[in-house]
Structures are given as structure tokens and as C-alpha cells.
Amino acid sequence: MKYLVVSLTAALTALWxxxxxxxxxxxxxxxxxxTNPYFxxxxxxxxxxxxxxxxxxIQYVPTKPDxxxxxxxxxxxxxxxxxxxxxxxxxxxxxxxxxxxxxxAAHIPVTNITDRSAAGDFVAFVGADxxxxxxxxxxxxxxxxxxxxxxxxxxxxxxSLTSTNRVRGFTDALKDFPNVxxxxxxxxxxxxxxxxxxxxxxxxxxxxxxxxLAANDPMAxxxxxxxxxxxxxxxxxxxxxxxxxxxxxxxGKLLASGxxxxxxxxxxxxxxxxxxxxxQPTPKEVMLKPVxxxxxxxxxxxxxxxxxxxxxxxxxxxx
Amino acid sequence: xxxxxxxxAAPRFALSGDVxxxxxxxxxxxxxxxxxxxxxxxxxxxxxxxxxxxxTALLFLLxxxxxxxxLTAGLDLSIGANVALSGCLAASVMTLTxxxxxxxxxxxxxxxxxxxxxxxxxxTLRIPSFIASYGMMWMLTGITYYYMAGETIHGFPxxxxxxxxxxxxxxxxxxxxxxxxxxxxxLFAQRTIWGQQIYAIGANPVAxxxxxxxxxxxxxxxxxxxxxxxxxxxxxxxxRINSAQGDIGEELTLPAIAAVLVGGASLFGGSGTVAGTLxxxxxxxxVLNGMNLLQINSSWQPLATGIIILLAVWIDTxxxxxxx
Numbered sequence: 001m002k003y004l005v006v007s008l009t010a011a012l013t014a015l016w017x018x019x020x021x022x023x024x025x026x027x028x029x030x031x032x033x034x035t036n037p038y039f040x041x042x043x044x045x046x047x048x049x050x051x052x053x054x055x056x057x058i059q060y061v062p063t064k065p066d067x068x069x070x071x072x073x074x075x076x077x078x079x080x081x082x083x084x085x086x087x088x089x090x091x092x093x094x095x096x097x098x099x100x101x102x103x104x105a106a107h108i109p110v111t112n113i114t115d116r117s118a119a120g121d122f123v124a125f126v127g128a129d130x131x132x133x134x135x136x137x138x139x140x141x142x143x144x145x146x147x148x149x150x151x152x153x154x155x156x157x158x159x160s161l162t163s164t165n166r167v168r169g170f171t172d173a174l175k176d177f178p179n180v181x182x183x184x185x186x187x188x189x190x191x192x193x194x195x196x197x198x199x200x201x202x203x204x205x206x207x208x209x210x211x212x213l214a215a216n217d218p219m220a221x222x223x224x225x226x227x228x229x230x231x232x233x234x235x236x237x238x239x240x241x242x243x244x245x246x247x248x249x250x251x252g253k254l255l256a257s258g259x260x261x262x263x264x265x266x267x268x269x270x271x272x273x274x275x276x277x278x279x280q281p282t283p284k285e286v287m288l289k290p291v292x293x294x295x296x297x298x299x300x301x302x303x304x305x306x307x308x309x310x311x312x313x314x315x316x317x318x319x
Numbered sequence: 320x321x322x323x324x325x326x327x328a329a330p331r332f333a334l335s336g337d338v339x340x341x342x343x344x345x346x347x348x349x350x351x352x353x354x355x356x357x358x359x360x361x362x363x364x365x366x367x368x369x370x371x372x373x374x375t376a377l378l379f380l381l382x383x384x385x386x387x388x389x390l391t392a393g394l395d396l397s398i399g400a401n402v403a404l405s406g407c408l409a410a411s412v413m414t415l416t417x418x419x420x421x422x423x424x425x426x427x428x429x430x431x432x433x434x435x436x437x438x439x440x441x442x443t444l445r446i447p448s449f450i451a452s453y454g455m456m457w458m459l460t461g462i463t464y465y466y467m468a469g470e471t472i473h474g475f476p477x478x479x480x481x482x483x484x485x486x487x488x489x490x491x492x493x494x495x496x497x498x499x500x501x502x503x504x505x506l507f508a509q510r511t512i513w514g515q516q517i518y519a520i521g522a523n524p525v526a527x528x529x530x531x532x533x534x535x536x537x538x539x540x541x542x543x544x545x546x547x548x549x550x551x552x553x554x555x556x557x558x559r560i561n562s563a564q565g566d567i568g569e570e571l572t573l574p575a576i577a578a579v580l581v582g583g584a585s586l587f588g589g590s591g592t593v594a595g596t597l598x599x600x601x602x603x604x605x606v607l608n609g610m611n612l613l614q615i616n617s618s619w620q621p622l623a624t625g626i627i628i629l630l631a632v633w634i635d636t637x638x639x640x641x642x643x
Contacts, residue, residue, distance in 0.1 A: 040469030
């Protein structure tokens with residue numbers, strides 16, 4: 001109890017000093033949830049950039065993951081508090097358009113990252129497109145199985161833009177490999193337990209599976225566990241470039257993971273927001289190149305995001 | 320309502336009524352199995368049946384504890400969040416100490432304590448169970464997210480993994496756990512005084528109290544048992560997916576409630592059985608298995624799920640009416 005009081009006091013003091021003595025601009029950052037490591041990386045990216053740039057960031061995350069009403073009301077609250085700028089990931093690219101319009105009406109400059117909003121005025125968009133990553137990582141797997149054999153696709157949440165585009169990347173990659181047969185494409189809802197059960201069921205139908213294309217890392221983990229339990233061997237890929245994926249790549253269980261690099265998106269989004277405030281030139285769009293993390297290049301990903309340094313806008317746009 | 324009161328008054332008759340009810344539910348499952356056998360040549364293989372049972376085990380464990388709560392006309396909405404917190408704590412204890420035993424103890428202890436807290440909220444503070452467990456769900460989710468900070472824990476000792484992916488005489492371990500708790504749950508609910516008191520509370524709490532049933536203590540017991548089962552279920556999940564993440568239990572609460580209700584229990588309390596819940600869990604698991612085996616397009620899967628569940632319950636109520 002005493003500890004609780006002490007830490008509460010400490011937290012309050014920190015909050016107080018944070019709001020009273022902070023120098024520089026305040027930036028409100030919106031992410032989708034507290035559960036997906038990707039958004040944690042985004043938040044760390046914004047904070048790392050903020051330190052270098054001498055600004056203050058405040059994080060807004062729906063307590064119920066990906067909740068549209070919660071993010072809407074958070075946006076309304078933030079408009080009242082009037083931060084200098086906003087870095088925004090909509091939980092839904094269409095449903096949050098009215099919120100973006102409110103931000104625009106309040107004349108708070110907003111930078112869109114990760115998921116492109118369907119409408120609204122933005123300083124810039126920073127992202128890596130799901131389709132290119134799906135295509136690149138898909139080709140990596142199909143080449144690794146020797147350009148022939150049977151594969152399975154594990155889709156994310158049906159109807160989500162992320163899943164649709166990643167799966168479209170996978171299926172387009174398949175077009176270059178006429179000798180590969182797609183046995184099934186079934187939804188695992190981006191969840192590891194779902195993916196595990198779907199994979200267990202599909203294993204019953206197909207005696208020979210050579211590759212699994214999972215639309216995110218947790219589903220890839222589910223697939224790996226199902227294959228192992230059934231004593232089957234198949235190459236598996238995921239998307240996210242998460243720390244868990246890197247560990248599995250190291251141990252040879254996962255072939256590769258498409259890197260979406262939330263950390264860099266957080267860095268660059270924040271840098272653009274600050275440059276805009278300081279009347280420095282900013283690009284209208286920054287698309288990060290798809291990176292396939294595998295056995296040959298995983299080393300930099302082993303550094304925890306908290307210890308990484310932000311690349312500058314010049315470094316990203318020049319190569 | 321009349322069946323519920325007769326249950327409280329004459330348990331022996333209630334038992335045969337419950338057995339009949341369970342048999343009607345079995346019919347719906349058998350029909351679904353026949354359909355899947357006709358449509359898929361791998362459905363009726365030993366491997367796939369064991370696969371379905373292994374998947375059913377998880378949902379059943381979660382739903383079996385919940386059945387007792389629903390029998391008292393209560394609800395536990397916190398089981399999914401309970402699974403997440405119990406699972407994440409168990410995972411971190413196991414990773415830190417390297418001891419599967421300590422991990423298992425942590426998971427079950429955490430689940431039990433959460434259940435006990437629900438019971439206290441419902442009895443001592445007299446908060447309706449729906450609200451009490453809804454509030455509990457948010458608190459647990461908050462603690463879990465804070466604790467995990469978006470990270471995942473993965474890679475557990477092989478001994479522990481046996482609980483989820485191991486086999487004994489070529490039958491998956493979770494199936495044994497399921498059968499064990501089916502036996503314990505059915506015996507407890509149907510054959511013990513406490514079990515009969517739980518039915519009595521659900522049928523008519525006032526009458527139960529007047530006839531000397533310690534209502535508060537039994538309520539605390541059912542919520543505690545539901546919490547403990549959630550703790551146990553979280554361990555099966557960990558052992559199966561070899562990892563823990565803050566959202567592992569999220570999408571399990573509604574299917575668990577559905578399993579209990581499809582299995583024949585009433586939200587008004589006093590009617591339902593643990594065996595019925597097994598049938599409910601089996602039915603829901605078969606739906607996913609069938610859709611994967613038949614490779615139904617992902618766009619149609621939610622619609623198909625809804626239709627099959629409604630059809631199954633409709634067939635059940637129809638046949639029961641004919642039976643009467």
C-alpha cells in the first residue's frame with residue numbers, strides 16, 4: 001500500500017512537471033491498441049524522435065483494442081486540449097474520417113501514419129504498403145520451396161484493409177509461380193489460437209503442405225505449433241518483423257517475416273509533424289520499402305526498440 | 320419455470336429430464352456430423368475426430384465452470400480477461416523460474432482469486448453478476464495490457480508443452496483433461512448436495528434460502544470455480560500455442576457463453592447440465608472444423624456459423640416438442 005502511494009505520488013509529480021515545465025511543442029499520438037507489439041514499436045518510435053527533437057508526445061490508445069467509438073471520443077477530447085500537432089493512425093480507415101474532419105476544422109496539423117485514412121487533409125502520409133510487403137515476403141517463401149509444391153494462406157480479419165492487401169500481395173506472388181498450388185485460403189483473424197486451430201483442421205485435409213503464408217506473425221506462430229504437433233515440415237512466413245519472429249527465425253522455425261517497421265513509421269511521422277510546425281519543408285508522402293527479415297539480416301532487429309535510434313527523414317527519403 | 324421448480328423439489332426426476340435434454344442436443348450434433356461425413360472424405364477419420372476433441376477441450380473447460388454460474392442465474396463475463404491475465408502471469412513465472420509446476424500453480428491460483436473476487440462482488444457488495452464481471456473484465460484487461468506492454472512471451476519447457484500438444488496412447492492430453500473435468504463437473508452438479516443446492520438457487524433463490532441453503536457461500540463457490548477453470552484453460556492455451564500475448568482470451572468469452580446456452584442451459588438459471596455444455600462446445604468446434612475442411616470462403620464463414628447454430632438449436636427444440 002505504501003509503495004502504491006509512493007509510486008502514485010511519483011507518477012503525479014512526473015505528470016505535473018511534464019505538463020508545467022516541458023519545453024517545445026506537444027504532439028498527440030493515436031495508435032490502435034495496447035496488445036499488438038507493432039503499435040508499441042510505433043509509440044516508442046514517436047517518443048525516441050520526440051526526445052531528439054525536443055518535443056513532448058502524449059499517447060492516446062483505445063482501452064478496448066481497435067474500438068471505433070473510443071478513438072472517436074479520444075479525438076474529441078484532444079481537440080479540446082489543442083495540442084500543437086497530431087500523429088494519427090485511424091483504428092478504421094473509413095469510420096474515423098469524421099474525426100479527421102473535426103481535427104481539420106480545429107486547424108490542428110495532422111500527420112497520418114500506417115493506415116491511410118480514406119479522406120481528410122493531412123500534412124503527410126507515412127507508411128509501408130501491405131500489398132508490397134505481402135508480395136515481397138510471398139515471393140521469398142515461394143522461391144524457398146523451390147517454386148513448386150502446395151501452400152496455404154492464413155488470412156487476417158475478413159474485411160480489414162490490412163488483411164485484404166496482404167493477401168492480395170500473396171496471391172499476386174503466386175501468379176509468378178505456376179507450379180505452386182494454393183490448397184486453401186482460410187481466416188485466422190490475426191490471432192494465434194485461431195490460426196492454430198485452422199491449421200490443425202487443414203492438416204487433416206492435406207497430406208502434403210510445403211509452405212504457409214500467414215498475414216501476421218502471431219498467426220505464423222500458430223501455424224508453426226500446429227505443424228510441429230502433427231510432425232509435419234513446412235516453411236512458414238509471417239508479417240510484422242516482431243521480436244518473437246526474429247527469435248523464431250534464429251531458431252530456424254520461421255523462414256522470414258515481412259517488416260512493417262512501426263518504429264521507423266513512428267520516428268518519421270513525428271519528425272514530419274515537427275518539421276511542419278517549424279515551417280521546414282516536408283514531403284507529402286513517405287513509403288517505406290518492404291524489407292524481408294530472414295536468417296541473413298535479422299541482427300539489427302535483435303536490438304529492443306527502446307534502444308534503437310531514429311533514422312532521419314533525409315536517410316529514409318534518399319535511399 | 321415449472322420444470323425448474325420440479326427440479327429443485329425432486330432432483331431424481333430432474334436428472335432423467337436433463338439426460339433426455341442432453342440426448343436431444345446430441346441429435347443435432349449427429350446430424351451435423353452426418354452432413355460433414357457426406358461432404359468431406361477426411362471428416363470421419365480417427366485423426367480428425369481426435370483433432371476436433373482436442374479443440375473442444377479448451378472451450379469446454381472454460382464453459383464448464385461458467386455452466387455452474389449460469390445455473391445460479393448469474394453470468395461471468397470476465398472469463399476471457401481472466402484467461403489473458405492468468406495465462407500471462409503463468410507464462411512469465413514459468414519463463415523466470417523455468418519451473419512448469421510453479422507456472423501451473425500461478426495460472427490456477429490467479430484464476431481462482433479472480434473468481435473469488437467476482438463472488439465477493441456479487442454476494443457481499445450485492446452487485447449484479449453481469450455488471451460485477453463486466454467491471455472485472457475491464458480491470459483485468461487493463462492490468463494485463465499494462466503488465467505485458469505489447470510484448471509477447473514465448474517458448475515454454477517441453478514438459479509443460481505436453482499438457483497441450485502431448486499424447487497418451489495416441490489420444491491428445493487436453494482430451495484427458497476434458498474427460499476428467501466432465502466427470503468431476505457432472506458428478507458435482509448432479510450427485511452432491513452442493514450441486515443440488517446450486518440448481519435450487521437458480522430455480523428460486525428465495526425458496527432456496529428459506530429451505531436453509533447457504534446461498535451466498537454457494538454463489539461464491541460457483542464464481543470461484545468458474546475463475547479456477549479459466550485459469551486452467553489459460554494453461555492449455557499456453558501449452559498449445561507456446562506463447563502468451565495480452566489478448567489471448569479476448570475472443571473466448573462469447574463462444575464459452577454460447578457453448579453453455581447451445582448446450583441447453585437457461586440464462587434464467589436452474590436448468591442445464593455440464594454434459595450439455597460439452598455438446599454445445601463440440602457443436603461450435605465442429606462448425607469451424609467443417610468450414611476449414613470444406614474450405615468455405617472466408618467471406619461466407621460468419622454467415623454459415625450463424626445459420627448452423629440457429630438450425631441446431633431449432634432442431635433440438637422441435638424434436639423436444641414432438642417428444643412431449
